[in-house]
Amino acid sequence: MSAADLAALAPILILALGSAAVLLTGAWWPRCAPLLWGGAAIALAAAFTAALYSPPTLEIAGFFRSDGYGRFFTVLWSAVAALTLMTSLRYAEERHFEGGEYAALILFGAAGMALLSASVSFVGLFLGLEAFTLVLYILIAFHREDPLGAEAGLKYLVMGAVATGFLAFGIALLYTASGTFRIAEAMTALGAGAEMRPVAMAGMAMFLTAVGFKVSLVPFHLWTPDVYQGAPAPVAGLLSTGSKGAVFAALVTMWGGLEVGRDLLEPLLWALSAITMLVGTFCALRQENLKRLLAYSSVVHMGYVLIGLLAGGADGNGAVVFYLVAYTVVNLGAFGIIASFSREGGEPQNFEDFRGLGYRHPLRCGTMAVFLFSLAGVPPTAGFIGKFGIFYAAVGSGYILLALLGVLASLVSLYYYLRVIIVMFMSDIAAFPLHRGTFSEKAAVGLCLLATLWLGVLPGALLDLITRIL
Amino acid sequence: MATIIFYILAMTALAATGMCITRRNPVHAVIYLVNSLFAVALIFYLLGAPLVAAWEVIIYAGAVMVLFLFIIMMLELAPTEQPQGAGWRRWAPVLLFSLIILGCTVALMAVDPDAAEGVPTYYASPRIFGYTLFQEYALAVQIVSFQLLYAAVGAYYVGRTPRRRQEAG
Incomplete structure (x- = not known):
């Protein structure tokens, strides 16, 4: 660890030390709202530091990259943490959460996500992944009086622990085959002529199992709907965006076009992507609960992202990164709206709760409709540009069938997204009026809406930035 | 010699772990796991990593397993009804595993006290290990x-x- 390394770590240090500071403050001064605002300010400070300060080194201790790519995701996940804290303000206060613990956990989770996105070594990857998974175990069960939350937390903990076991075994086998933790060099053990190729392949299979669990690819997706349903809405937002996006960000570094071992990995990833889109779509059709619907929708979206990863190259990787940003913004907004509707008794989740709600709360229901259209990929939203980029890259790399499957899944997805909109706007008013929402919630959701439309209409700036950092 | 002991220990570790995950009584499961951890510790010693072997015993077999036992006792998870079948069938496997591990330890101490037959290039002294851990x-x-x-x-x-x-x- 040199001074240059420390300087490059500055945003992470702000997040981690800030989280410890918030935690300690909360012990002596247990006020929920100021602590959450403080946490959001720390997250924003980290985001600005990462965006504006260009560190002297490109790599930190051989574990993490501190070039444009790493900084880009540090900014993104810090902003996600800030928005999550903003949507949690009233939610946390009404449920008597301990503000210090809550804000500290979310800040450290963002640090873990940023580290994972920037990892260039399996050690860094494992540490980053475990950092935010550990935080999420606690955050999911944070509402102690909610039995569903406890159940969700336990489910995620047990399955997550098994996945961690797979990850550790996989990394150990890849290390055995290659003799190095550095991802780029370790991947050469997968090459056609490599001495210990079967060992490396077994390691990669275990690694893929763990990754499949974390980003909920079919057949490792079974936990997703239950955990989303039980988790507090702001935490579910963090779970569906940061925890999945960070894994994919690391995979982009790892595979970068899949030069070695492509012959064996390609059919596997192809099948995973196809089955994920199919099963996710069919399960989403039958949901009567908005949070479960969003869970299955996130499963389908991970299938799309996998297509982009498989396509690889500058086009594919750029499309993946853009898609991650678009998906993050939209999902964070959607869960933010659910949180803003929540009352002390609980959150509105079932379609029954939303019946005719568009007439009582037209602004937020309209915003929700925009988010759902973006998830379905309707222009002029960010989701459209994201999907266009993915399918364009897929066709360019010869994955015509996969692109076709993706387009079909998107078409079917219109059905289940439109169902929510129909329930909100085209049925008689039956739902009870929900909470009016507070300034911070509306501001956070408004920012997400702005980003969704901006990325949909003028995606050029972000696309240019992504081309430069890749 | 080292190869034979390795295979004996590996089989013991596998068998003990198998017993561990099939026991209904959590206390019995913990005892089998301790057996398995001891066998793995000896394998580490054979591979020229005495430091890791010591930790395996102190941290895993010692601290973690004792915590497990504490939690089982605190939550009163151990079954209270009397188990069926002869008593020796319950403790014979544990005794067997323990004797094998003890025998291997004695054999190692008698034949190869410095673990010289292991892989000396990979021998990590506590000092080197500490430098790697706290610098790299x-x-x-x-x-x-x-x-x-x-x-x-x-x-x-x-x-x-x-x-x-x-x-x-």
Whole structure:
């Protein structure tokens, strides 16, 4: 660890030390709202530091990259943490959460996500992944009086622990085959002529199992709907965006076009992507609960992202990164709206709760409709540009069938997204009026809406930035 | 010699782990796991990593397993009804595994006390290990420390009675 390394770590240090500071403050001064605002300010400070300060080194201790790519995701996940804290303000206060613990956990989770996105070594990857998974175990069960939350937390903990076991075994086998933790060099053990190729392949299979669990690819997706349903809405937002996006960000570094071992990995990833889109779509059709619907929708979206990863190259990787940003913004907004509707008794989740709600709360229901259209990929939203980029890259790399499957899944997805909109706007008013929402919630959701439309209409700036950092 | 002992220990570890995951009584399962951990510790010793072997015994077989036992006792998870079947069938496997491990240890001490037959190039002295851990992997140690902090915070938070309920009760 040199001074240059420390300087490059500055945003992470702000997040981690800030989280410890918030935690300690909360012990002596247990006020929920100021602590959450403080946490959001720390997250924003980290985001600005990462965006504006260009560190002297490109790599930190051989574990993490501190070039444009790493900084880009540090900014993104810090902003996600800030928005999550903003949507949690009233939610946390009404449920008597301990503000210090809550804000500290979310800040450290963002640090873990940023580290994972920037990892260039399996050690860094494992540490980053475990950092935010550990935080999420606690955050999911944070509402102690909610039995569903406890159940969700336990489910995620047990399955997550098994996945961690797979990850550790996989990394150990890849290390055995290659003799190095550095991802780029370790991947050469997968090459056609490599001495210990079967060992490396077994390691990669275990690694893929763990990754499949974390980003909920079919057949490792079974936990997703239950955990989303039980988790507090702001935490579910963090779970569906940061925890999945960070894994994919690391995979982009790892595979970068899949030069070695492509012959064996390609059919596997192809099948995973196809089955994920199919099963996710069919399960989403039958949901009567908005949070479960969003869970299955996130499963389908991970299938799309996998297509982009498989396509690889500058086009594919750029499309993946853009898609991650678009998906993050939209999902964070959607869960933010659910949180803003929540009352002390609980959150509105079932379609029954939303019946005719568009007439009582037209602004937020309209915003929700925009988010759902973006998830379905309707222009002029960010989701459209994201999907266009993915399918364009897929066709360019010869994955015509996969692109076709993706387009079909998107078409079917219109059905289940439109169902929510129909329930909100085209049925008689039956739902009870929900909470009016507070300034911070509306501001956070408004920012997400702005980003969704901006990325949909003028995606050029972000696309240019992504081309430069890749 | 080292190869034979390795295979004996590997089989013991596998068999003990198999017994561990098939036992209904959690206390029995813990005892089998301790057996398995001892066997793995000896394998580490054979491979020229005495430091890791010592930790395997002190941390895993010692600290972690004792914590397991404490929790089983505190939560009263151990079954209370009398098990069926002859008594020796319950303790014979444990005794067998323990004797094998003891025998291997004695054999190692008699034949190869310095573990010289292992792979000397990979022999890591505590000093070298410490340098690697706290210089090359210093950042990793810091991140893990933070994780442990939040694990403790989380366990405390989830396990504690909420403040409101305390006041009401």
